Amino acid sequence: xxxxxxxxxxxxxxxxxxxxxxxxxxxxxxxxxxxxxxxxxxxxxxxxxxxxxxxxxxxxxxxxxxxxxxxxxxxxxxxxxxxxxxxxxxxxxxxxxxxxxxxxxxxxxx
Amino acid sequence: xxxxxxxxxxxxxxxxxxxxxxxxxxxxxxxxxxxxxxxxxxxxxxxxxxxxxxxxxxxxxxxxxxxxxxxxxxxxxxxxxxxxxxxxxxxxxxxxxxxxxxxxxxxxxxxxxxxxxxxxxxx
Numbered sequence: 001x002x003x004x005x006x007x008x009x010x011x012x013x014x015x016x017x018x019x020x021x022x023x024x025x026x027x028x029x030x031x032x033x034x035x036x037x038x039x040x041x042x043x044x045x046x047x048x049x050x051x052x053x054x055x056x057x058x059x060x061x062x063x064x065x066x067x068x069x070x071x072x073x074x075x076x077x078x079x080x081x082x083x084x085x086x087x088x089x090x091x092x093x094x095x096x097x098x099x100x101x102x103x104x105x106x107x108x109x110x
Numbered sequence: 111x112x113x114x115x116x117x118x119x120x121x122x123x124x125x126x127x128x129x130x131x132x133x134x135x136x137x138x139x140x141x142x143x144x145x146x147x148x149x150x151x152x153x154x155x156x157x158x159x160x161x162x163x164x165x166x167x168x169x170x171x172x173x174x175x176x177x178x179x180x181x182x183x184x185x186x187x188x189x190x191x192x193x194x195x196x197x198x199x200x201x202x203x204x205x206x207x208x209x210x211x212x213x214x215x216x217x218x219x220x221x222x223x224x225x226x227x228x229x230x231x232x233x
Contacts, residue, residue, distance in 0.1 A: 002156050035219035044208055044223035045157070056218050088157060090219070098174035099147075099159035099213055 003028065003100035004089050011108040017077040020105045022089035024070050028100055029091050034072040036065055037088045039104075045088060049074065081109045112136040114209050114224035122203075122231050128196040131186075132209030132224055139185045139192055140165045145214045148183055148194045151226075152205035162213060163192055199231045
């Protein structure tokens, strides 16, 4: 059972905008940065968003993220077939203390 | 460009100790702005942070409460690598294990990952 809660799946048609939620608590998301990772089958996760809303160089601006209270969200606009992957949120949790992850959301492009 | 190369056995017997190493190129394990982590992933437990080691005038190793007493992460400055040891393994510890760099306030998340090692716990 993951500390951060994500929907198991999300889907959309090419060109659509989808959002993925990540629900946490006051010991993690509310007072900490949130990072998002993208993972393709048989490969290691790759950082997509760091410090809640920052994109590393090379990540398209179709990917954006935000946070409000104890929840965070990742948005993918102009959905493309190559966005089919698993997406994970992560944050530091003061109660452990340590990094905690969401259970992952599988994005399908219909 | 930082590269992390993992090594270690893919099969461990129950009750024994799991040992993995992560060799660093393009950076130094003693980098006083970096942290070096182990993370595992399994279908049943998802992504799980196992702990980290880092140097800030002296060496630190930190673990989540769930792993204290079972996991040890150590730096090896002579080989520019860091290692993971997990004792008393059970089949529930079967997972893909990753070494990573990052996870500090100064870093963009876990920005470098090893190739992953599938470790199966079975007799």
